[in-house]
Amino acid sequence: MSTLTDRDRTALVVIDMQQAVVANGHEVERVVANIDTLIARARSGDxxxxxxxxxxxxxxSGSAGWEFVPELAPASGEAIIAKRFGDSFEETDLESTLSDxxxxRLIVTGAQTDACxxxxxxxxxxxGYDTVLVGDAHTTEDMREWGSPLSPEQAIAYTNMYWNxxxxxxxxxxxxxxxxxDFAT
Structure with a gap:
């Protein structure tokens, strides 16, 4: 169980599912559909x-590529965390939002697998968070031109394996x- 006291809820975290971020992502349509399924389940279960x-x-901010993909949209009242670094906690209000x-416990989805x-x-x-990666609900583009030795499929499989x-x-x-x-803790 998490090392955080009095924090027994779970949240679904959707990282950087933005038009420019996933434009060249691996199996984006499948990943978007899986995230959409998870969002519906999370919302129905509060x-x-x-x-x-x-x-x-x-x-x-405000550019076309910065916008979320059209298939996924925040509902009224859902937190949107603006970030500038890979780690969604760095210089953001994610920690205070989760605390409030x-x-x-976090269920993590999004892009890019081998970065954010x-x-x-x-x-x-x-x-201190318990952290679950949804193995079929994250994606990345081909990072080999920047030095990665892994194809997108390999980067996703490797991350799924080691996080487990x-x-x-x-x-x-x-x-x-x-x-x-399972959104229940």
Missing amino acids: TPVIWVQHADDEMP LGVG VRSTLHGAVAR FTAAPGRTCATVTTDEV
Whole structure:
């Protein structure tokens, strides 16, 4: 169980599902459909949905690429966390938002697997959260031109594998499929 006291709720975190971020992503249509399924399930069960939205000099706030993909949209009242770094906790109000909601367990989805998703997973567990990666609800583009030795398929499979075997004292980590997600803690 999470090392965070009085935080027994779970939240679904949707990282950077923005037009420019996923434009060249691996199996984006399938990932979007899986995230959409999870959002519907979370909302019907009163599980908070937290949206993370990246901006930087190459993708400024308000630009077309900065917008969420049209198939996925925050509902009224759902938190939107603006970020500039890979880890969704760095210089954002994600931690205070989760604290206010009583959340100690995160279900993580989004993009890019080998950047913001992975950074946020590690940031969450380092901060005391139980963290579940939805293995068929995250994507990445081909990063080999920037030095990655892995294809998108390999990067996703590797991240799914190692997160399933990650552990820390008093915290749990796991990788599950969309069908296996249990929002109950």
